[in-house]
Amino acid sequence: MTPPEVLEAFQFALDASEAVRGTTSPNPPVGAVILDASGQVAGVGATAPPGGPHAEVRALAAAGDRARGGTAVVTLEPCNHTGRTGPCARALVDAGIASVYYSVSDPNPIAGGGADTLRAAGVTVHPGLGADAVIHGPLRAWLHRARTGRPHVTWKYAATLDGRSAAQDGTSQWISGPESRARVHDERSRLDAIVVGTGTVLTDDPWLTARLPDGQLAPHQPLRVVVGLREIPTSARVLDDAAPTLVLRTRDIGEVLDALTDHPDVLIEGGPRLAGAFLAARSVDRVQAYLAPVVLGAGTTAVQDAGVHTVTEALRFRRERVETVGADVLLTLVPDRD
Ligand code: AOF
Ligand code: ZN
Numbered sequence: 001m002t003p004p005e006v007l008e009a010f011q012f013a014l015d016a017s018e019a020v021r022g023t024t025s026p027n028p029p030v031g032a033v034i035l036d037a038s039g040q041v042a043g044v045g046a047t048a049p050p051g052g053p054h055a056e057v058r059a060l061a062a063a064g065d066r067a068r069g070g071t072a073v074v075t076l077e078p079c080n081h082t083g084r085t086g087p088c089a090r091a092l093v094d095a096g097i098a099s100v101y102y103s104v105s106d107p108n109p110i111a112g113g114g115a116d117t118l119r120a121a122g123v124t125v126h127p128g129l130g131a132d133a134v135i136h137g138p139l140r141a142w143l144h145r146a147r148t149g150r151p152h153v154t155w156k157y158a159a160t161l162d163g164r165s166a167a168q169d170g171t172s173q174w175i176s177g178p179e180s181r182a183r184v185h186d187e188r189s190r191l192d193a194i195v196v197g198t199g200t201v202l203t204d205d206p207w208l209t210a211r212l213p214d215g216q217l218a219p220h221q222p223l224r225v226v227v228g229l230r231e232i233p234t235s236a237r238v239l240d241d242a243a244p245t246l247v248l249r250t251r252d253i254g255e256v257l258d259a260l261t262d263h264p265d266v267l268i269e270g271g272p273r274l275a276g277a278f279l280a281a282r283s284v285d286r287v288q289a290y291l292a293p294v295v296l297g298a299g300t301t302a303v304q305d306a307g308v309h310t311v312t313e314a315l316r317f318r319r320e321r322v323e324t325v326g327a328d329v330l331l332t333l334v335p336d337r338d
Pocket of ligand 2: 080
């Protein structure tokens with residue numbers, strides 16, 4: 001039985017990692033909590049931007065002497081290597097930590113093996129705590145990239161009941177409700193990259209920035225990526241200096257993925273042709289569909305040409321989550337092949 005204070009500490013560690021998601025890449029967003037010998041929270045930490053200290057080191061710094069004889073709860077196996085920072089497993093041992101709980105093993109062959117180092121030093125090690133929440137949560141994209149060598153791609157779209165993302169005259173604003181839009185901005189601020197096609201830049205001229213509810217820019221902005229062969233004007237909003245932008249003059253999805261290796265958490269935001277190309281290339285790892293209780297009856301559909309010619313070729317998805325967001329329904333789906 002996992003002690004209740006450890007379960008509570010895990011929740012703090014999960015929240016701490018979620019809060020830094022998007023700011024640590026190509027490193028994983030990790031959360032760590034140090035409990036003192038009596039089970040009280042002595043320090044909380046999360047991974048700093050690349051080159052900075054890891055989660056455990058920050059949590060240990062906050063805990064100070066209270067770490068001695070205490071417990072560390074970490075969302076990833078403490079690292080074992082001297083990279084840009086020293087090994088966390090060694091730091092935990094040196095601080096006198098008596099037991100370590102962690103969620104998932106570090107698949108990085110260079111950094112992994114921290115659990116063995118801890119055990120060899122006499123620390124009690126408990127792997128697997130809250131693994132599911134971490135794998136499907138903050139470390140999802142990083143683990144996917146570690147496993148496949150490719151970024152994790154989420155295709156997000158908003159559509160009406162009849163599957164349309166724009167009306168006949170091209171207008172597309174306010175299909176989904178204010179709650180959905182706020183949620184999209186909040187999510188953007190924790191991503192590594194947002195990808196759109198040149199068509200979307202030409203028709204919608206989006207900023208693709210993450211904004212706070214008051215309209216201000218969020219402190220962390222994902223890389224904006226524009227894909228396609230069409231020329232975009234230098235006055236396009238996506239080229240302003242609010243966030244970095246990468247223009248990829250290609251239609252090859254493999255090339256796009258290669259360019260984003262160090263940006264594992266990628267969101268495809270449109271339009272229908274780009275979505276179709278990613279779907280046809282089997283390069284969508286998750287779908288977030290915001291369905292609005294609206295009918296347009298005509299207009300652009302959310303996807304154009306996903307390479308399906310007959311129903312036996314249909315791309316099928318499995319439900320991961322269904323939520324209501326204001327008046328809309330958010331479906332989170334994963335490909336049925338996974
Ligand atoms: C941890 N805690 O908070 C993180 C870990 O280049 P470095 O030195 O920052 O090392 C990066 C590697 O360390 C990364 O690929 C992953 O295996 C591990 N990340 N480990 O114990 C942390 N961010
Ligand atoms: Zn480390």
